Amino acid sequence: MKLNKAILPVAGLGTRFLPATKSIPKEMLPIVDTPLVEFAVDEAVDAGIEEIIFITSHNKIAIQEHFRRNIELEQKLLDAKKDYQVERINLGKYKDIKFSFVNQEVQLGLGDAIYQAKSLIRSDEFFCVLLADDLFYSKVGVTSQLVEKFKELGKSIIALNKVDSSETKKYGVIDPEKLENDIYKINDIIEKPQSDPPSNLAVTGRYILSGEIMSILKDTKAGFGGEIQLTDAIKHMISSEGVFGLEYDGKKFDCGSKEGFIDANIFFAKKQNLIS
Numbered sequence: 001m002k003l004n005k006a007i008l009p010v011a012g013l014g015t016r017f018l019p020a021t022k023s024i025p026k027e028m029l030p031i032v033d034t035p036l037v038e039f040a041v042d043e044a045v046d047a048g049i050e051e052i053i054f055i056t057s058h059n060k061i062a063i064q065e066h067f068r069r070n071i072e073l074e075q076k077l078l079d080a081k082k083d084y085q086v087e088r089i090n091l092g093k094y095k096d097i098k099f100s101f102v103n104q105e106v107q108l109g110l111g112d113a114i115y116q117a118k119s120l121i122r123s124d125e126f127f128c129v130l131l132a133d134d135l136f137y138s139k140v141g142v143t144s145q146l147v148e149k150f151k152e153l154g155k156s157i158i159a160l161n162k163v164d165s166s167e168t169k170k171y172g173v174i175d176p177e178k179l180e181n182d183i184y185k186i187n188d189i190i191e192k193p194q195s196d197p198p199s200n201l202a203v204t205g206r207y208i209l210s211g212e213i214m215s216i217l218k219d220t221k222a223g224f225g226g227e228i229q230l231t232d233a234i235k236h237m238i239s240s241e242g243v244f245g246l247e248y249d250g251k252k253f254d255c256g257s258k259e260g261f262i263d264a265n266i267f268f269a270k271k272q273n274l275i276s
């Protein structure tokens with residue numbers, strides 16, 4: 001079962017972080033010194049992904065620049081005897097990775113963002129989706145955890161976590177059928193249920209999806225919030241192919257919110273002994 005591509009939607013406006021995001025993409029905001037997007041890319045690469053497809057918008061050139069070699073800066077750092085810094089920017093770790101950029105002209109929702117990569121994904125392959133806003137700290141990367149289960153199940157699988165009942169309205173929420181410890185068969189999925197959530201198991205920003213979802217997204221109409229929701233296409237796939245969920249092992253930071261972003265900075269600064 002082929003799985004070597006990951007889609008990272010990074011076209012959002014990042015309005016919650018204005019004015020910082022007026023000229024800088026939200027995904028370039030740093031956790032200590034590393035842009036959020038680099039954490040997601042590294043997690044995908046660690047999981048064996050070989051092609052990263054960014055769904056971007058024309059004004060997000062900084063992300064493209066970030067994943068390109070900057071030989072001039074490398075040379076300046078070498079001249080200044082800052083070799084350790086060169087290692088941080090020379091991106092040798094990505095030497096076998098292909099980066100593709102697809103423009104999303106109008107932001108119509110996550111489902112529409114994923115659909116923009118339709119010509120790069122075949123219907124008989126699987127691909128990962130990573131939402132860089134969700135940052136994880138875990139022994140084994142959450143995408144690697146998904147890949148391991150995917151190899152057993154050979155079906156679409158989504159990373160889940162339990163949330164407080166007051167929080168379910170902020171996420172996609174599943175109707176679960178427990179199979180083993182942390183694995184669920186998903187019987188239904190609802191985007192941001194405002195009442196009567198089917199459980200407290202929420203969708204987090206890591207997915208492995210069948211390429212078949214592209215033909216479903218083609219016909220997916222706007223749903224919650226007037227946006228084309230990935231959740232609605234997944235709902236369709238539950239009845240056609242089956243979709244599973246994995247309650248991952250790790251800690252999540254919702255860096256789409258200021259609180260989560262600050263929490264993550266404090267957590268990682270402590271890990272690096274920068275603060276106590």
Ligand code: G1P
Nearest residue numbers: 110134171172202203204205231
């Ligand atoms: C998106 C998805 C939602 C999921 C969440 C995870 O929502 O639509 O189903 O639970 O990501 O972070 P967003 O946070 O973009 O509103």
